[in-house]
Amino acid sequence: xxxxxxxxxxxxxxxxxxxxRILLRPCAYLNPFAYLRVKILQDVSKETLESADEEIRIKxxxxxxxxxxxxxxxxxxxxxxICSPGTAQQISSDxxxxxxxxTPFRQGRWLSGLSGTFNSSTLNIESSDNLVSVxxxxxxxxxxxxxxxxxxxxxxxxxxxxxxxxxxKKEAESLLVGPSVGYYxxxxxxxxxxxxxxxGYFRIRESATVEPEGQFIQELAEGPGxxxxxxxxxxxxxxxxxxxxxxxxxxxxxxDVNFTSTIAQTSKTESIFANTTFFSFGFNVLLDEFFx
Numbered sequence: 563x564x565x566x567x568x569x570x571x572x573x574x575x576x577x578x579x580x581x582x583r584i585l586l587r588p589c590a591y592l593n594p595f596a597y598l599r600v601k602i603l604q605d606v607s608k609e610t611l612e613s614a615d616e617e618i619r620i621k622x623x624x625x626x627x628x629x630x631x632x633x634x635x636x637x638x639x640x641x642x643x644i645c646s647p648g649t650a651q652q653i654s655s656d657x658x659x660x661x662x663x664x665t666p667f668r669q670g671r672w673l674s675g676l677s678g679t680f681n682s683s684t685l686n687i688e689s690s691d692n693l694v695s696v697x698x699x700x701x702x703x704x705x706x707x708x709x710x711x712x713x714x715x716x717x718x719x720x721x722x723x724x725x726x727x728x729x730x731k732k733e734a735e736s737l738l739v740g741p742s743v744g745y746y747x748x749x750x751x752x753x754x755x756x757x758x759x760x761x762g763y764f765r766i767r768e769s770a771t772v773e774p775e776g777q778f779i780q781e782l783a784e785g786p787g788x789x790x791x792x793x794x795x796x797x798x799x800x801x802x803x804x805x806x807x808x809x810x811x812x813x814x815x816x817x818d819v820n821f822t823s824t825i826a827q828t829s830k831t832e833s834i835f836a837n838t839t840f841f842s843f844g845f846n847v848l849l850d851e852f853f854x
Contacts, residue, residue, distance in 0.1 A: 665749045666799045666848055667712045674705040675805065675846025679722070694728030700840065704742060707852070714744035718760050720791065724768075734768035738789050738813075746797065753798040753805075764789035764815050780824045785831070787817030793842060805846040813838045 667673075679700035684693060699722070706716020719739050726732035740762015748754035768783045795809020815836040822829040 664751050665712060665746075665754070666751060666802050666805075667708055667714070667746045667754065669708050669711050670850070672705065672707050672849040672852045673714060673716070673805065673846055674849070675844055677702045677704075677807070677842050677844030677846075679840045679842045681840060694726060694730060696724060696726040696732065698722060698724040700842075702842070702844070705852075706742065712746040712749070712754070714742075714746070714756075714758070716742045716744075718742045718762070720760070729772065731771040732768070734766065736764065736766045738762055738764050738791060751799065751802070753796060755796050756794075756807075756809075758793050758795075758809075760791040760793075762789065764817065766815075766817055766819070778824070782822040783819045785817050785819040787815055789813055789815035789817075795842065797846070799848070803848050805844075805848060807842075807844045807846065809842050809844075811840055811842065813840065 679702075680698070682695070682697045684695045700720060701722075702718060702720040704716050704718040706714055709715050718741070720737070722734075722736045722738075724732065724734040738760070740760055742758055742760040744756055744758035746754040746756045764787045766783070766785065766787070770781050770783075772779045791811065791813045793809045793811030795807050795811075797805050797807040799805050813836075815838075816833070817836065818831060818833050820829055820831045
């Protein structure tokens with residue numbers, strides 16, 4: 563823009579200078595009106611230059627607002643775009659997707675593994691100087707998927723075996739089969755605190771043998787029922803694939819048991835309630851697709 567206006571002004575000056583040289587030749591002074599023509603020419607050139615400067619200033623002023631108001635208009639448009647509902651929803655979805663990338667318990671992933679329980683107890687009867695020891699082992703196999711972010715749904719099979727030695731020899735087996743639901747509280751990549759609930763079909767079989775003074779007494783108990791297994795634990799994730807978890811929980815069981823005794827040669831059915839506390843540890847694998 564400056565070069566255009568500058569060139570125009572130089573052209574006007576050059577034309578006026580050429581006209582002055584023609585009028586100021588020596589022969590021009592022989593004419594009595596030569597001085598008057600030169601004076602008029604100087605006034606005309608001064609007015610022409612002033613009008614050219616005025617035109618340049620007007621054109622520059624007319625183009626200035628485009629530059630002055632462009633930046634505020636862009637800023638206002640950006641603010642309106644960011645505050646619009648669609649943009650806010652997009653930002654919210656981007657934030658959720660970022661959380662999904664951080665947590666290993668993402669929607670669509672599969673979790674499969676093994677977990678075990680163990681407990682041991684002893685009972686000392688002072689009157690008979692007998693020591694009774696009871697050991698219990700449990701194994702759980704499960705697989706499932708995250709149907710929602712950090713929400714797990716799976717299928718579980720849990721078996722437990724108990725043995726006791728001493729005054730009373732005891733053997734017991736139990737089975738629990740059912741679906742499980744779990745929730746992982748944290749979004750951290752290293753793992754999360756979780757809570758799981760496993761309700762399902764429960765069945766128990768137990769035998770107890772006593773041999774006082776050479777006599778053999780045996781009682782059998784067997785029956786089906788319903789049980790709920792609740793566990794609170796922590797799952798530690800390694801390389802977004804391997805999960806090591808530890809937890810503590812309780813099992814509540816309602817069972818209709820059929821008792822049989824070798825003494826009376828009779829049997830009877832009773833409804834019993836059992837409550838067991840356990841400690842568990844597990845080794846699990848996270849998969850993006852179910853490959854079994």
